[in-house]
Every structure is written in C-alpha cells, then in structure tokens.
Amino acid sequence: MAVEGGMKCVKFLVFFFNFIFWVCGVALIAIGIYAQVALGKALVVSSGSSAGTPVAILVLGVIIFFISFFGCCGAWKESYCMVTTFAVLLSIIFLVEIAAAIAGYVFKDKVRSVLNEGLQEAMNKYGKDPAVTEALDELQRDFNCCGAINYTDWANIEQFQANDTVPRSCCRVNTTTCNVHPSPATVYAKGCVQSIEGWMKKNILVVAAVALGIAFFEILGIIFACCLMRGIRSGYEVM
Known part of the structure; x- marks a missing residue:
C-alpha cells in the first residue's frame, strides 16, 4: 500500500535529501583525490598514518555515495527494510564523523x-x-x-x-x-x-564547510527517514 497525504511529501523529501547526500559524496571523493594529488609527495616521505588521511576522505565519500543511492531506491520503492537500513547506516556514519572530528581536534597538535x-x-x-x-x-x-x-x-x-x-x-x-x-x-x-601546515590550514576551511553541510543534511535525512518508516509501517498495518 503506497503512503498517502503528508507521507508523500516526506517520501520526496527523503529522496531529495538523498540526492544531496549523493552530491556530498561526490564532493568528498573529489576532495580526497585533490588532497592525494596535492600532498602526494608529502605523503610519500611522511608516515603511514598521515598518508591515510586523503584515502579516508575518499573512502567516506564512496560510502556516502552508495548509501545515498540505497536510500533513494528505498524511498522511491517505499521499502520499509531499505529505508530502515539507510537510516541505521546514516546514523552510524554520523557518529563516526563526530568521533573523527573530536579525534582530529585532540590530535591536531601532533x-x-x-x-x-x-x-x-x-x-x-x-x-x-x-x-x-x-x-x-x-x-x-x-x-x-x-x-x-x-x-x-x-x-x-x-x-x-x-x-x-x-x-x-x-x-x-x-x-x-x-x-x-x-x-x-x-x-x-x-x-x-611550515609550508605544508600553511597549505593544510588554507584548505581545511573547505573540508570543514563540506563536513558541516553533510552533517546537517545527515540529521535531516535521518529524521525524514524515520518519519517515512513510520508512514510505510502504518500503511502495512492498515492492510
């Protein structure tokens, strides 16, 4: 049974925000590739831990890219299972991003x-x-x-x-x-x-702005996904 009324609006909002996630995922992939290319030689001569930073951004972008595609399909097909999985995965990613941001702030002096x-x-x-x-x-x-x-x-x-x-x-x-x-x-x-630090400080604002934008849309996406889950479940209960 298809969702009706206000839930249709929620359905299209979930679909829209997932499209935004998809764009954010592409942005992170681009940032990861740019950082890898720009700091490529610095990463070769540096330690393995710092070398993994652009790769981590790239992997996160790929994960968000595929999860957003998964969420779009779930919203469009009104699949309770897919929307629930999307909401859970998105919540996990949001918590991981918060943990990464805290860790980055704590260890920035290193x-x-x-x-x-x-x-x-x-x-x-x-x-x-x-x-x-x-x-x-x-x-x-x-x-x-x-x-x-x-x-x-x-x-x-x-x-x-x-x-x-x-x-x-x-x-x-x-x-x-x-x-x-x-x-x-x-x-x-x-x-x-000093030169590499200056380059990183100059470009960190771009990364921070993208991260904040993604976090904002993730919270809205989780909220709307939960609302859609409730609407889909109510439709099943009526049947």
Missing part, C-alpha cells in the same frame, strides 16, 4: 611532529632511495621549501656536510652554484613542515 619526523627520516634516505629522493625534490619545488624546519637541516645530513650544500630542489633560481654555501638569498628559507 601534525607538526608527525610531519617533522617523516621529513627528517626522508632526508636521511636522500640519495639512497630513488623514490624518496624524487618525492622530496618534488615536494621542495612544489611548496617552495627546503629541509624540515629550514634549509640548515641539510647540514646534518652526511652527504651534504662536507661541502656545505643542499639539494638543487632547494634553489630559488636555476643556477649551477645556488646550492653551494646556501643562504636565504639563494635557497628557500622556509622549511617544508
């Missing part, structure tokens, strides 16, 4: 130390591991940075100590001697930890 440790470890492998060497060179060129804290960090690396040089990827200008006896005039003075 980002600098994790980046610093990862970069220092990568610098020690410079010239020995081709993949790390290439990643670190590209990171320094892309973020206009040199070393972890600053360019003097390279003085602690064995292969650069003797002749007082830094990698050519630190150079402000493309000359053959810019990396010899480095100074702020010839190489990037800012460290990569």
Whole structure:
C-alpha cells in the first residue's frame, strides 16, 4: 500500500535529501583525490598514518555515495527494510564523523611532529632511495621549501656536510652554484613542515564547510527517514 497525504511529501523529501547526500559524496571523493594529488609527495616521505588521511576522505565519500543511492531506491520503492537500513547506516556514519572530528581536534597538535619526523627520516634516505629522493625534490619545488624546519637541516645530513650544500630542489633560481654555501638569498628559507601546515590550514576551511553541510543534511535525512518508516509501517498495518 503506497503512503498517502503528508507521507508523500516526506517520501520526496527523503529522496531529495538523498540526492544531496549523493552530491556530498561526490564532493568528498573529489576532495580526497585533490588532497592525494596535492600532498602526494608529502605523503610519500611522511608516515603511514598521515598518508591515510586523503584515502579516508575518499573512502567516506564512496560510502556516502552508495548509501545515498540505497536510500533513494528505498524511498522511491517505499521499502520499509531499505529505508530502515539507510537510516541505521546514516546514523552510524554520523557518529563516526563526530568521533573523527573530536579525534582530529585532540590530535591536531601532533601534525607538526608527525610531519617533522617523516621529513627528517626522508632526508636521511636522500640519495639512497630513488623514490624518496624524487618525492622530496618534488615536494621542495612544489611548496617552495627546503629541509624540515629550514634549509640548515641539510647540514646534518652526511652527504651534504662536507661541502656545505643542499639539494638543487632547494634553489630559488636555476643556477649551477645556488646550492653551494646556501643562504636565504639563494635557497628557500622556509622549511617544508611550515609550508605544508600553511597549505593544510588554507584548505581545511573547505573540508570543514563540506563536513558541516553533510552533517546537517545527515540529521535531516535521518529524521525524514524515520518519519517515512513510520508512514510505510502504518500503511502495512492498515492492510
């Protein structure tokens, strides 16, 4: 028995909000891919825990994408089972997002130390591991940075100590001697930890805005899904 009256309105609201979820899922997938590409080299030289962050955003986007599609089908077919499953899954995702937001706030001060440790470890492998060497060179060129804290960090690396040089990827200008006896005039003075932190702070507002928007629509989606479940169940009871 199809839902009637006000429940029809709720049905189309559930369908509409699921379409919004679908768009949010696509947005998260895009943000995850963008973060993975933009921070790709930083993630190679950093720790495994930080490398999983863009992947986690991407996975969350995929999950929301499929759950919203599931909810749309449930609303359109007026399936009590599908709408109930959708509401439960959406509630679980909402709780996980709250837990992730709290964890991110609590551990936000550890980002600098994790980046610093990862970069220092990568610098020690410079010239020995081709993949790390290439990643670190590209990171320094892309973020206009040199070393972890600053360019003097390279003085602690064995292969650069003797002749007082830094990698050519630190150079402000493309000359053959810019990396010899480095100074702020010839190489990037800012460290990569500071540069990456600045990039993350600049882009975190976009992520936060998307997350808040998704959370708002999730709450409304759960409420309307529960109302639709009640309407569908009442229809079955009348039959």
